[in-house]
Amino acid sequence: MDAIAHFTDHVVGRTYDDLPPEAVTAAKTFLLDAIGVGLSGVHGQWADALDDCIAGWGSSDDSRVLGRSTRHPCAVAALANAFQIHNSEFDCVHEGAVVHPMASILGASLAVLDREGGISGRRLIEAIVLGADVSCGIGVASKSPLRFFRPGTAGGFGATAAVARLLGFDRETLLNAFGTLYGQSCGTMQSHEEGSMLLALQIGFNTRNAVVSCDLAARGLIAPRNVLEGRFGFFNLFEGEYDVAPVVSALGRVWRIAEVSHKPFPTGRATQGSIAAVIELRRRHSFEVEQIESVRAHVTPLTARLVGRPLLPGMAPNYARLCLQYCVARTLLQGSLGPADFRTDALGDAAVHALGQRVEVIAQPNDDPNALGPAAVELKLSDGRRLVADIDDMPGSPSSPLSRDQHLQKFRSNWLSVPDVAAAEAAEGVIALVDNLEEVQDVRSLLDLLCQA
Known part of the structure; x- marks a missing residue:
């Protein structure tokens, strides 16, 4: 059985009650961190140019983009969210996987929950934790040097898992979504080699494709199944050497979101x-x-x-x-x-x-x-x-973590770096909402704070 089936069973079979406290805490911590860096990315390099572009990519009032008051088709908003979260190289990272999980997971999740409405904070926590298990698990399983841009490619799988969890997919629908996502996976290390802004856009492309894949799967599209270990599957074409068995056996015991590292500095x-x-x-x-x-x-x-x-x-x-x-x-x-x-x-x-x-x-x-x-x-x-x-220990890693005060200082600094996004006092409301996310009935209230005119 292809490893994607094991990831699928994990995503559809877990609930909030299965998540340990450390995973829930980490999900909320890196949600707030990603919001902060996403807001600071509103006016980051090439962000305004992208905003001009997406205005012509379809007309819809589905979803808002972090820090902006305009609305766009859901998949387009997901792309822009993910780009803004990663465009300043300030978002969190799973070092062992070499994956930036929150850019894709949150980029897609914010757009989908805005379109759908009525999605609870508990469901968002589930989406973050389970999405990270997928994207970071795939990255950890790879034993080869990077050839393709794994934060984009593996990140797309994590975003697909997160959206599927938000939408309540069953096993077959999620398998079809994963297969469709793989057919759209993209992004090489050449953008990294040349220091191009296309690097962050590659995360955006795969995040957009995750939303598209879930929408197609929800309407019955049948897609390939052996997308990770097949002859032309992800590990064989995109990665090279891999060992996914230990990752699969750890599902439900090791929670990858708790292994994620903060970035204290806005650099690679x-x-x-x-x-x-x-x-x-x-x-x-x-x-x-x-x-x-x-x-x-x-x-x-x-x-x-x-x-x-x-x-x-x-x-x-x-x-x-x-x-x-x-x-x-x-x-x-x-x-x-x-x-x-x-x-x-x-x-x-x-x-x-x-x-x-x-x-x-x-x-x-x-x-x-x-x-x-x-x-x-x-x-x-x-x-x-x-x-x-x-x-020996990278700053901000689980073995050398930021304190809560340092974490909040980073968020507030990012918030204040873009004074036109929202009133400064609203930052404290965002912190309080995320701290109590499991009690929130409709997470669009978070976007109401983040996307003020």
Whole structure:
């Protein structure tokens, strides 16, 4: 039996009462986090251009988009939601899977619950938890380096599971939805390689396709069944080597949403161990930037491949977020890294470029092709000192989590970064609603707070 059948049985067979407290808490935590980064993405790179485009992609008042007052066809709104959540590289990530689960799951779920109405907070929690089990489970099962953009491809499966849960699909309907989604799956690592804004759109495309797939399946479309392990299935065509049996056997015991990591910095996850190492060096040692003769960032092979790109003049924000030379140099100079550091006017800073050219990215052997850590940064100073900081646990990971205060600070900061989205005091209403999400009878009340004119 193809593994997709096991995932399907898990999605249709679980209820809110089956979910452990840690999974429910994580679902609410990363729901709020994704809302915050999605709002900050309203005016992120290329977001307004996308908003102009989608106005011509059909006329309907189905669903709203995060932070905007206009309405669009449900699938179009899902695409825009997902893009906004990921377009600033600030959304949460499952490191072992190399998947950003909430961009696709929440992008689709918000659009569908707005269209349908009457969907409870408990049902949304179910959708988030079970959707993450699917997308992150598929990612964990892969044992090959990334070729296709897994946050988009595996993310589409997670979004399909979430929408199916919201709509109350039975087993056969969900199998058809998964098969239809696979027929539309898309997105390669070339966009990552070149630092293109198409990267976030690839998550959007698969999120849109999840809604389309569920709508088609609900109307009786029959689709292929062996979509994960078939001769031309996902693992064989998109991934390569895989071992899905341990993932399947853990369904109902291991809840992937509880393994998800916060991002403390608005950059590619692969940069964040090195950023944390730089902050630790500045905390522990006294030195001047002018003393730095060389910087060595010791990283995993995957990290080197994802963010070892050269710092370039005139680079776009999305390129810079995935450039370890830029992120390390900027953090060395100022001791922190935030959204303002990726504005166009900040990216040409001559001092950052001069220091960044001295940052050498060195790949260290690692048996796990999906490992993003550990990381270490080594400074050689003109006074002869050699300073090193090692980061074993990525900041924001389950083994080194953000505190609740840090989590809320990130949300409030993202909210306030877009003052025209909604009144500042409404942020506290969103926090309270998410904290008590299991008591909410119609989650459109959340969108009422997020999509004010």
